[in-house]
Amino acid sequence: MLRYALLRLLGAIPTLLLVIVLAFLMVHAAPGGPFDAERVLPSDVAANIEAAYHIDESLARQFMRYMSGLARGDMGPSYRYRDYTVAELIGSGLPLSLQIGTLAMALALLVGVSAGSVAALKQNSMLDRIVMSFAMTGISIPVFVVAPVLVLLLAVKMHVLPAGWSGTAGAAKFVLPVVTLALPQIAYIARLTRASMIDVLGSDFIRTARAQGLGTRTLIRVHALKPAMLPVLSYMGPAIAAILTGSVVVEEVFSIPGLGQFFVRGALNRDYTLVLGIVIFYATLIISLNLVVDILYATIDPRVRRR
Amino acid sequence: MKSMPLLLLIVALSGIVACGGPEKASDRTSVLNRGLGTEPESLDAHKSRSVQAAAVLRDIGEGLISYTTTGELTSGAAESWEISDDRLTYTFHLKPNAKWSNGDSVTAEHFVFSAARLRDPATAAFYAQFLGDVSTLTAADNETLLINLKRPTPYLLSLLTHPATFPMHPGSLAEYGDGFARPGKLLSNGAYVLTSWVPGSLLTLNRNMHYWNNAATAIDEIRYHVQSLVAVELSRYRVGELDITSEVPSDTFQQVKNEYGDQLHITPEQNVYYYGYNLTKEPFGDSLELRQALSMAIDRELLVEKITSRGEAPAYSWVPPGVENYEPPELSYATLSQEERNKIAQGLYKTAGYDEENPLQLELRYNTSDTHRRIALAIQSMWRDVLGFQVTLINEEFQVLLANMRDREVTQVFRSSWSGDYNDAYAFLGTLQSENAANMPGYASEEFDALLEQAAEQTDLDRRRLYLEEAERVMLADHPAIPIYFYVSKHLVKPNIAGWGDNVLDYHYSQHLSLKAAE
Numbered sequence: 089m090l091r092y093a094l095l096r097l098l099g100a101i102p103t104l105l106l107v108i109v110l111a112f113l114m115v116h117a118a119p120g121g122p123f124d125a126e127r128v129l130p131s132d133v134a135a136n137i138e139a140a141y142h143i144d145e146s147l148a149r150q151f152m153r154y155m156s157g158l159a160r161g162d163m164g165p166s167y168r169y170r171d172y173t174v175a176e177l178i179g180s181g182l183p184l185s186l187q188i189g190t191l192a193m194a195l196a197l198l199v200g201v202s203a204g205s206v207a208a209l210k211q212n213s214m215l216d217r218i219v220m221s222f223a224m225t226g227i228s229i230p231v232f233v234v235a236p237v238l239v240l241l242l243a244v245k246m247h248v249l250p251a252g253w254s255g256t257a258g259a260a261k262f263v264l265p266v267v268t269l270a271l272p273q274i275a276y277i278a279r280l281t282r283a284s285m286i287d288v289l290g291s292d293f294i295r296t297a298r299a300q301g302l303g304t305r306t307l308i309r310v311h312a313l314k315p316a317m318l319p320v321l322s323y324m325g326p327a328i329a330a331i332l333t334g335s336v337v338v339e340e341v342f343s344i345p346g347l348g349q350f351f352v353r354g355a356l357n358r359d360y361t362l363v364l365g366i367v368i369f370y371a372t373l374i375i376s377l378n379l380v381v382d383i384l385y386a387t388i389d390p391r392v393r394r395r
Numbered sequence: 396m397k398s399m400p401l402l403l404l405i406v407a408l409s410g411i412v413a414c415g416g417p418e419k420a421s422d423r424t425s426v427l428n429r430g431l432g433t434e435p436e437s438l439d440a441h442k443s444r445s446v447q448a449a450a451v452l453r454d455i456g457e458g459l460i461s462y463t464t465t466g467e468l469t470s471g472a473a474e475s476w477e478i479s480d481d482r483l484t485y486t487f488h489l490k491p492n493a494k495w496s497n498g499d500s501v502t503a504e505h506f507v508f509s510a511a512r513l514r515d516p517a518t519a520a521f522y523a524q525f526l527g528d529v530s531t532l533t534a535a536d537n538e539t540l541l542i543n544l545k546r547p548t549p550y551l552l553s554l555l556t557h558p559a560t561f562p563m564h565p566g567s568l569a570e571y572g573d574g575f576a577r578p579g580k581l582l583s584n585g586a587y588v589l590t591s592w593v594p595g596s597l598l599t600l601n602r603n604m605h606y607w608n609n610a611a612t613a614i615d616e617i618r619y620h621v622q623s624l625v626a627v628e629l630s631r632y633r634v635g636e637l638d639i640t641s642e643v644p645s646d647t648f649q650q651v652k653n654e655y656g657d658q659l660h661i662t663p664e665q666n667v668y669y670y671g672y673n674l675t676k677e678p679f680g681d682s683l684e685l686r687q688a689l690s691m692a693i694d695r696e697l698l699v700e701k702i703t704s705r706g707e708a709p710a711y712s713w714v715p716p717g718v719e720n721y722e723p724p725e726l727s728y729a730t731l732s733q734e735e736r737n738k739i740a741q742g743l744y745k746t747a748g749y750d751e752e753n754p755l756q757l758e759l760r761y762n763t764s765d766t767h768r769r770i771a772l773a774i775q776s777m778w779r780d781v782l783g784f785q786v787t788l789i790n791e792e793f794q795v796l797l798a799n800m801r802d803r804e805v806t807q808v809f810r811s812s813w814s815g816d817y818n819d820a821y822a823f824l825g826t827l828q829s830e831n832a833a834n835m836p837g838y839a840s841e842e843f844d845a846l847l848e849q850a851a852e853q854t855d856l857d858r859r860r861l862y863l864e865e866a867e868r869v870m871l872a873d874h875p876a877i878p879i880y881f882y883v884s885k886h887l888v889k890p891n892i893a894g895w896g897d898n899v900l901d902y903h904y905s906q907h908l909s910l911k912a913a914e
Contacts, residue, residue: 118794169594356792
């Protein structure tokens with residue numbers, strides 16, 4: 089088991105390296121540089137700034153410089169936000185992104201599983217149709233449409249929630265971003281749960297349990313829910329990835345100072361170090377999560393280890 | 396079913412974590428919420444250049460000279476000044492009670508230190524050459540600063556209002572190094588002190604108790620909200636989360652105007668929206684006729700009325716109206732009707748060698764923005780209707796367009812704009828000097844360059860003005876670019892805010908603002 093985990097860990101290193109190299113080449117290949125602006129700099133001023141940030145060096149040298157910094161745990165200064173280092177910006181954005189992501193995931197599971205189960209139990213009823221058409225809508229409408237509509241409705245028209253992030257009251261400002269981020273996942277999870285629940289409810293062991301005179305509530309709680317959850321659980325990986333990428337849009341729309349917003353700004357500003365830092369961070373996160381999942385699978389299913 | 400309660404627990408816990416309690420200011424502190432637009436890239440006055448950084452810096456710092464609410468020069472950290480007869484030496488006397496936020500006095504040495512740091516290549520300042528006309532800056536004593544100029548620079552006082560020229564506290568820089576521009580570290584000599592900065596979200600400033608004019612500062616706390624999406628900024632203004640916006644969205648402008656009336660402030664700005672020609676390549680390099688034809692075929696009145704429609708003025712000059720001691724000359728055809736212009740344009744187009752059988756092949760590049768796209772579409776149809784050719788519109792990401800403009804390889808016509816850093820015609824005309832890095836069209840006219848040189852030598856302001864005006868006349872006739880319109884600044888300001896002054900510079904110092912008592 090330990091050997092398997094170590095092998096997997098070693099396998100992750102080249103993947104991460106490849107991600108870094110590709111990301112490095114891609115940000116530098118984009119036209120324009122971090123210090124370009126409509127107000128063009130006099131050439132010696134520009135040369136001076138480029139020298140100060142070493143972007144006048146060859147790409148290979150810049151890469152070596154970056155990697156040696158990275159090896160020492162230094163992701164460098166942000167090129168755009170010149171008072172901050174990349175590590176500081178990630179440190180300031182990460183907690184928020186995590187909070188919103190976790191809340192959205194929890195909400196998606198809670199509402200998605202409940203709605204899916206209810207729809208399965210009342211299959212083909214009016215309720216089922218309502219839940220499922222809601223789910224279909226949730227999947228189809230993109231986040232950047234849902235977000236402004238929710239703001240218009242709940243903040244501008246009804247005044248029940250704040251419209252923005254900065255300087256507004258504590259918990260209320262989380263509601264809209266979390267709901268927006270969770271909506272498509274709620275929809276997905278509800279559909280998965282419904283399908284799988286209908287499957288399980290039709291199986292022999294449920295019929296046996298029913299024959300023994302168990303009530304619906306106990307039947308669902310004790311017997312049906314667990315097997316019905318398996319497809320949902322295997323969807324968790326893609327769901328986390330979707331929440332990560334979704335957060336980029338949601339944070340931008342709601343002006344939440346999380347990693348997603350920094351990533352978008354960084355890309356538009358050609359803030360090489362900031363973009364690289366966030367890419368490396370996300371890559372490490374996703375690779376580690378996959379690693380954990382693989383190891384868990386291996387623990388549950390010994391066949392995986394031998395493959 | 397064990398997972399359900401667990402989930403509930405997670406949700407509840409995260410909810411608790413999220414609850415920081417409402418951020419209510421106590422009743423005694425007055426708070427002003429200002430929309431800032433994008434994030435300031437730095438509050439080190441030597442490492443920033445954005446309008447947003449400058450707005451915050453003008454609240455937390457103060458130069459020798461400052462502006463009134465209506466945009467007139469007034470004394471800042473300097474109490475008085477004398478100008479020598481040859482206009483080459485300025486002597487500034489500092490206010491004896493000018494203080495840093497830690498109580499230290501602001502001395503002449505702090506201005507000398509700051510100017511030296513600004514010019515030091517190691518600082519890598521964007522405005523390193525901002526004081527290029529200054530030969531020496533010396534502290535005669537603690538309260539007297541001498542500035543010697545290489546040549547008469549009538550806009551020196553205007554330069555000295557710019558954050559890049561604000562004083563810096565050498566002790567603070569020695570202590571914190573380059574990381575000094577952060578809350579808790581950044582010393583200010585202005586009306587406010589930076590007390591917190593959440594990157595991407597919020598900058599909070601509080602009253603500087605040591606500021607010499609603190610008694611006149613009305614509002615205790617200023618919150619600058621980073622809000623890059625103008626539509627969101629408007630929503631936040633609607634619900635009362637913001638008192639002042641940095642912009643007004645163009646697509647809902649009419650609606651906002653009807654809804655808010657007096658709260659909407661529209662003011663001409665010193666900023667020109669233009670289409671530049673790439674003069675280093677065909678077809679524009681040696682065809683003045685073609686350059687003039689394209690310019691004349693654009694109906695600027697129609698554009699500002701129907702497309703931008705926020706009170707912009709059509710541009711027939713390079714330097715905007717309202718610049719100090721200057722009367723911009725206009726393009727020769729400014730007084731003609733559009734029909735007359737079109738007729739002449741058609742003739743010029745033919746002279747340049749194009750007609751219906753042999754139409755001009757042209758690409759127009761603009762950066763991604765709804766306004767730019769609509770203007771480009773309108774101009775496309777004007778050129779088609781008047782001259783009969785179909786321009787290809789190319790929409791590029793901003794950084795891509797900048798790179799293309801600078802390289803001058805693929806560009807033919809490109810959208811750009813220019814705003815002055817100081818209130819003087821040279822701030823605009825200088826950009827088209829042949830050696831200037833901002834000279835995007837690649838305009839090189841010996842006559843124009845020489846006239847600007849001569850203007851720079853003049854000690855008499857009226858004579859200088861004549862040279863500058865003549866230079867612009869020469870340049871306009873050469874058509875290196877098409878001035879299209881002059882921008883306006885657009886803000887929503889809540890009716891309970893007093894002290895707001897509309898001005899061409901679009902500077903609105905928080906220390907001038909106050910909150911009227913609720914009625």
